[in-house]
Amino acid sequence: DVKVTQSSRYLVKRTGEKVFLECVQDMDHENMFWYRQDPGLGLRLIYFSYDVKMKEKGDIPEGYSVSREKKERFSLILESASTNQTSMYLCASQQVDGNTGELFFGEGSRLTVL
Amino acid sequence: GESVGLHLPTLSVQEGDNSIINCAYSNSASDYFIWYKQESGKGPQFIIDIRSNMDKRQGQRVTVLLNKTVKHLSLQIAATQPGDSAVYFCAENIRGYQKVTFGTGTKLQVIP
Numbered sequence: 001d002v003k004v005t006q007s008s009r010y011l012v013k014r015t016g017e018k019v020f021l022e023c024v025q026d027m028d029h030e031n032m033f034w035y036r037q038d039p040g041l042g043l044r045l046i047y048f049s050y051d052v053k054m055k056e057k058g059d060i061p062e063g064y065s066v067s068r069e070k071k072e073r074f075s076l077i078l079e080s081a082s083t084n085q086t087s088m089y090l091c092a093s094q095q096v097d098g099n100t101g102e103l104f105f106g107e108g109s110r111l112t113v114l
Numbered sequence: 115g116e117s118v119g120l121h122l123p124t125l126s127v128q129e130g131d132n133s134i135i136n137c138a139y140s141n142s143a144s145d146y147f148i149w150y151k152q153e154s155g156k157g158p159q160f161i162i163d164i165r166s167n168m169d170k171r172q173g174q175r176v177t178v179l180l181n182k183t184v185k186h187l188s189l190q191i192a193a194t195q196p197g198d199s200a201v202y203f204c205a206e207n208i209r210g211y212q213k214v215t216f217g218t219g220t221k222l223q224v225i226p
Contacts (some may be wrong), residue, residue: 002136004157031212033212033214035216040123040218041218042203042216042217042218042219043158043216044202044216045213045214045215048201048212048213050212056212058213090157090158092157100211101146101148101163101207101214102148102149102160102163103148103150103158103160103205103214105157105159106157107155107157108155108157109154109158
């Protein structure tokens with residue numbers, strides 16, 4: 001089974017702190033994604049990556065950056081956390097040219113910014 | 115802008131009854147659709163998908179219907195069980211493009 005692991009389930013940070021959210025997948029998938037999930041808004045795409053060192057902005061990239069130095073790892077970075085970034089963050093991976101376009105999600109990282 | 119939306123934010127169903135969860139999409143270029151189930155404290159999980167060259171696809175206890183004329187997608191769950199209680203998301207995609215757009219979700223509550 002595909003496993004997508006997010007390093008932290010719960011984080012509490014202060015305004016202005018730098019935050020790293022790590023995500024690792026074990027199925028050699030080319031594509032990886034970061035979404036944030038907020039009540040009533042569903043899942044919104046922050047950034048995605050289709051290859052090592054490649055990244056593309058999603059719908060809400062402002063205030064975030066990403067890093068993909070290795071194929072299995074995709075990191076989300078909040079350079080200076082703000083209270084409006086309090087949210088659930090979901091990482092996903094996807095195989096290019098797979099039988100389905102299924103996204104495999106991690107269990108999420110709930111971030112609270114005080 | 116293009117969006118995927120749901121008609122009902124919360125759906126309560128008696129155990130054993132059938133459930134129907136609806137979704138409207140607006141991007142006429144989308145040609146691939148997926149339903150995800152998200153249980154409390156977990157990430158979304160794939161349920162079933164359908165391509166735009168089909169109007170119906172069946173899985174185990176689930177059926178997805180696609181009406182391209184009115185840009186409508188539905189998920190039918192037969193004989194709903196307590197374990198079906200979750201939030202359900204529809205998602206749309208253009209095959210060959212990485213971006214997947216999700217709807218806002220519908221919470222399904224199964225009444226024992």
